[in-house]
Amino acid sequence: MIRIQLDEVTRAELQSLRHSAPSPKVRDRLEMVLLSVAGWSPPRIASFLACDPQTVRKVLHGFQLRGPDSLTPRKPGPAPDPARRDHLTGRLRDLLTEERTWTSAQLAEALHPHGIDIGSRQVRRYLRLLKAGYRRTASTLEHKQDPARCSSRSNTTRSPNGAIHPRESYERPWSWGSTPTAASSTRKVINNYGRLLRQGEKVQRFMEAVAHGAYGGRQAVGGSDQPMDHAVPQRRHHLRRRSLPHPAGIFLQRLVTLVMLAIERSPLFRTLP
Template sequence: MLYTCGMGLLLQVSETERRRLREVARSADAGWVERERVEMVLLAAEGWSAPRIGAHLGWSAATVRRVLRAYIQRGPEALFPALRGRKPDVQRRQFIEAALQSLLALPQAWTAAQLARALEAHGVHLGPRQVRRYLGGMGAGWRRTQLSLEHKQDSAAVAAARQALFRLKKSPQRQSAAVLPG
């Protein structure tokens, strides 16, 4: 419960709530910001004013008041700062990864730009850079393509050319003993 007096905001916290706050501060999930916020609440429960708490912890009095108001309204969940931005769209990511898996299963070498164009058939509009991010998240590896014309060559013509080159090759020189004068 929160009430005001001439010295500022005072917060009443039960003993069980104090124990719970200390557990939150000591948990592995808690970072330094959460620990500082728990300390703000515990000091306010001891009767410290917001300016005094702010001076002690290195925060402004307005920040301390904001944290205390949020704690009163939402409870211990308010001590963990909210993540900025939208929540991740897990379904969209899974859909895109499934589409990429189906494309990568084809016997074809892809560039990121080609994959981006192929994904448009699935109704997904991404740029090559974003496609590379998805591929990295999927753990998909890449390697430089081997420069080869084997897939475009006629095997009979290649065999005939090898025979012609073999006939033109110099015969190996015989190793003869050196003849010295004298």
């Protein structure tokens, strides 16, 4: 059975790390070590922390070899190479001092003759180490503006089909639809009149049903009040859902009449095909 022995200095270091562990994985590994110091076996620790016993053994062996540094996971990839980093950043600094502009791909190509084979993505990483960034080569676009072309563009416009016309002589074509005429507008009014007339007929039927007590109310019949639920039971709920107030029905009937009179007196009504 693997059992860890700690001196006072290491024990104090682990106790301080216990309250400032950066990640749950580090806290779990620290707990494995402390439980092993308390005399727990790897299977018992694994059962308590819900992990595999081999994981506990690997953590304990690593702690015996490297000490508290083994509790922190290693970063993937090769170890840092300070000499190569200093050499590369120095070459980049020399290239950036030249009187020209660079892109990351151009910098990567310029480093090849010096035995440095990296891509543009790695070049951008090293540029961030140097705190170097990108900026515009000019703060204005005057060098791209041609006064003659700008004046000609201000006097022209582009139609929907891509053709360029002078602004003063250009008219929008009606290729996406027909030009509205008086006949088409009148025809729409007549179609709407038919719809309004059908709504007026529905209102009239509704008024007649109300007059006959279709709502299940009481109506005086033969000098006595009788419930009218049995009169039209199949229409009661239907009329209740589609009912309108009485003043609204009168207004709709008068509106349909006025629209019909205006259409009949209009000269456009006689010129329809």
